[in-house]
């Protein structure tokens with residue numbers, strides 16, 4: 437994590453393959469139904485080597501690096517150090533391989549934070565408010581506030597009018613934004629399109645808010661006709677709205693101006709709070725010329741973005757910005773900290789702001805602009821090549837998420853770490869996704885498809901309802 441000196445891709449020879457990691461498990465943990473542990477500890481069961489069924493309530497440890505108590509003479513023999521070094525070396529190799537074959541999640545894996553390795557010896561913690569120093573002195577608030585100022589400027593909110601903090605992830609930004617909305621309108625109903633990230637619905641459950649799901653267009657954008665109909669059914673209660681600046685699966689950007697117009701034209705003027713979930717494209721939109729502007733000059737309440745996605749921070753983090761006037765309702769003084777706390781978590785990662793500060797300084801506005809343009813170009817390249825090869829695909833105008841048919845073979849899905857939903861999968865083109873990587877992926881996909889869909893065997897699924905007839909190349913919609 438901290439002290440990363442780049443992702444090390446250059447260190448590994450092309451043909452050097454990651455050795456499998458040692459399987460350290462207790463035989464009593466092996467289950468006889470082929471269950472594998474997921475990264476979240478939920479058991480998953482292989483079905484014919486294909487789809488994986490999630491087995492709830494089962495915590496299967498098929499593979500883990502067990503902690504072994506040191507032997508009395510370990511220090512003398514050095515055996516323990518050698519064992520740990522070999523596990524770590526092999527783990528590192530597997531990370532290099534997994535980094536090379538990653539396409540499905542919106543993480544920019546291309547970075548070099550070597551200069552920050554000197555800080556790994558410090559337990560940097562920004563617990564409490566970014567603007568009020570606590571008694572804990574090993575913090576990085578000076579970096580945090582610099583980063584927050586940068587984002588507030590991008591989203592057009594004056595220094596003395598904003599409040600914000602560096603979160604642990606985009607989810608925490610959503611939890612915070614929606615909480616602020618609920619505090620501003622305690623009897624508000626939460627509206628979110630059905631393609632919103634699951635953290636939005638998690639927030640509704642956590643805060644016990646009434647939540648109304650709004651339909652989406654084929655693109656994945658919120659359908660403002662349905663939004664209007666749902667607002668009119670609940671005219672007597674204020675509205676808290678989650679607006680997506682990039683949906684998780686299709687990378688669709690909700691039309692913020694149309695959402696505001698729909699609210700104002702239907703009797704909700706001054707009775708709404710908008711949280712913009714920019715986890716995915718929050719930092720890309722400002723650099724896309726034709727993109728609708730996310731700005732606090734519009735009647736929005738908060739914006740959040742993930743720091744480990746487009747920015748490329750090696751640890752999960754995010755940025756949350758809201759209006760200062762909203763935050764006082766959330767704040768409480770904490771004597772133990774000698775600070776104020778309006779955040780969701782307690783301790784806060786003090787390394788993350790330094791990583792963000794470092795990248796923002798290095799790349800600057802122009803650097804991000806170039807990277808955004810490259811991602812959009814590469815995404816178009818992938819979509820066009822897929823279509824030329826007879827694979828149905830969709831790419832929203834403001835997006836670098838290419839949506840296409842779910843590969844038939846789960847092994848292929850895992851190999852390229854694709855994110856799938858129903859019949860569709862996607863590749864999110866981030867700065868670390870090069871044309872060479874896309875070519876290698878596509879060549880493999882084309883070759884595999886020729887086996888999966890041999891004459892007379894299975895045929896590709898129809899994607900008309902997912903990506904539109906015009907983008908679907910199934911046997912019925914093939915042109």
Ligand SMILES: Cc1ncc(COP(=O)(O)O)c(C=O)c1O
Pocket residue numbers: 605606607608610632633635680682683684685713715716742752753754
């Ligand atoms: C639209 C959207 N919102 C929120 C999140 C959650 O972000 P994080 O994974 O940083 O918690 C994601 C994650 O992919 C997302 O796509």
